[in-house]
Amino acid sequence: MARLEGKYVLITGASQGLGRQLAIAYAQQGASGIAIVARRQEALKEVRDRINEVAPKTNKTTVVVVSADLTQPGEVERVTNEVRKRILAEAALQTKVLTIAADLTQPEDIERVVATTLNEFNGKLDVLVNNASTIGPAPMPFLLDYPLEDFHSVINTNLIAPFLLIKKALPAMIERGGSIINVTSDAGVRGYPGWGAYGISKFGIEGMSETWAAELEGSGVRVNWVDPGDMNTAMHRAAEPNEDPTQWADPAEVTDVFVYLASDESQNVNGQRFQAQEENWGQNNS
Numbered sequence: 001m002a003r004l005e006g007k008y009v010l011i012t013g014a015s016q017g018l019g020r021q022l023a024i025a026y027a028q029q030g031a032s033g034i035a036i037v038a039r040r041q042e043a044l045k046e047v048r049d050r051i052n053e054v055a056p057k058t059n060k061t062t063v064v065v066v067s068a069d070l071t072q073p074g075e076v077e078r079v080t081n082e083v084r085k086r087i088l089a090e091a092a093l094q095t096k097v098l099t100i101a102a103d104l105t106q107p108e109d110i111e112r113v114v115a116t117t118l119n120e121f122n123g124k125l126d127v128l129v130n131n132a133s134t135i136g137p138a139p140m141p142f143l144l145d146y147p148l149e150d151f152h153s154v155i156n157t158n159l160i161a162p163f164l165l166i167k168k169a170l171p172a173m174i175e176r177g178g179s180i181i182n183v184t185s186d187a188g189v190r191g192y193p194g195w196g197a198y199g200i201s202k203f204g205i206e207g208m209s210e211t212w213a214a215e216l217e218g219s220g221v222r223v224n225w226v227d228p229g230d231m232n233t234a235m236h237r238a239a240e241p242n243e244d245p246t247q248w249a250d251p252a253e254v255t256d257v258f259v260y261l262a263s264d265e266s267q268n269v270n271g272q273r274f275q276a277q278e279e280n281w282g283q284n285n286s
Contacts, residue, residue: 002030003263008124010035010117010169012104012161013132015043017233018183018251022129023047025255026262027055027095033124035098035117037132044099051097096120104132104161105153114168126178127262128169130162133183133201138238140194151197158201163208170221177220181261182209184225184273198239206273213271222270224261228254229277249277257281 009031013019015038023036024047034051036044098120102109118125136154137147162182173180187195188202205225213223230236230248237245254276260266261274274281 003259003265004127005030005032007031007126007262008033008035008117008121009127009129009262010037010113010125010165011129011131012037012113012165013183014038015040015047017235018228018231018254019129019131020047020050021251021255022131022258023097024051024054025252025259026127027051027097029259029263031095031127031262033096033098033121035100035113035120037100037102037104037113039101039103041099041101044101048097048099051095055095104165105156107164110161110164111168114165117169118172123172124176125169125172126176127181128165128173128178129181129183129258129262130165130205131183132161133158133198133235135198135235135239136196139241140196140198140239142194143196146196154197155201155204158198159204159208162205166212166223170216173221174219177267178222179262179266180212180221180223181258182223182225184209184227186227186229188227195239209273210271217270222266222268224266224269224272224274226257226261226274226276226281229275253277 004026007026007030009026011019011023011026011034014023014036019036019038023034026034036047038044098117100113100116102113104110104113134154134157136150141147166180182205184205185199185202187199188204188206191199209223209225216223228249228251231251231254233251236248257274257276261269272283274283
């Protein structure tokens with residue numbers, strides 16, 4: 001069963017790592033439209049092409065069978081109309097993938113991302129995944145030596161951008177009801193030496209998510225946040241170059257909780273923190 005059929009989704013940080021895998025997983029689950037956002041358009045096009053390969057709904061051939069006697073008056077017109085109707089109906093079921101290159105440290109780019117998404121999806125948006133983040137300088141300096149410009153850049157990408165995206169997307173999401181999923185980290189609940197602005201930004205994501213969830217209670221829009229755990233991504237390898245990345249999860253292995261939170265199965269779940277690699281996703285009552 002397509003768990004996301006009819007859903008329109010916006011994913012940031014979708015050119016690689018977790019965001020890329022979420023776009024693929026959502027397409028495989030039948031999402032009607034997926035807007036993927038990152039800095040580089042070429043990388044986003046590669047993700048779109050990959051989605052077309054693995055999610056059959058995005059590129060399958062439609063075969064229409066119509067029984068008719070073409071010697072009879074009006075039959076040709078009837079067949080033509082029937083074929084057109086079935087092709088349009090099939091096209092409506094296919095996943096539309098929208099690629100948007102943007103710098104999320106720039107408020108005007110954030111406004112363009114949301115406006116473009118809503119325009120292409122006829123004003124519909126059901127799921128917002130705030131996944132984009134940066135670790136800042138590598139190797140990561142202690143706070144005492146942290147360059148102010150880099151600090152601003154990390155906070156703008158990891159915390160201010162999700163805040164603005166939610167604000168801009170919220171009116172459309174309230175119309176239909178929907179799910180906001182913020183990506184966090186264990187560095188958002190415990191301070192680690194050297195994780196600097198990244199950890200601080202994730203502490204902010206935790207608090208902001210909880211506040212949004214409380215303020216949106218009863219609105220039809222739910223807010224939850226997910227710690228995906230250690231993953232073998234380019235960002236994680238840069239953050240911990242001396243560690244063995246083969247011990248970390250493939251991002252494709254942690255998408256289940258994100259599919260659940262995007263689907264109607266979680267329509268009554270709000271204000272919860274999930275751990276993608278833990279039993280029951282860290283939910284004692286699940």
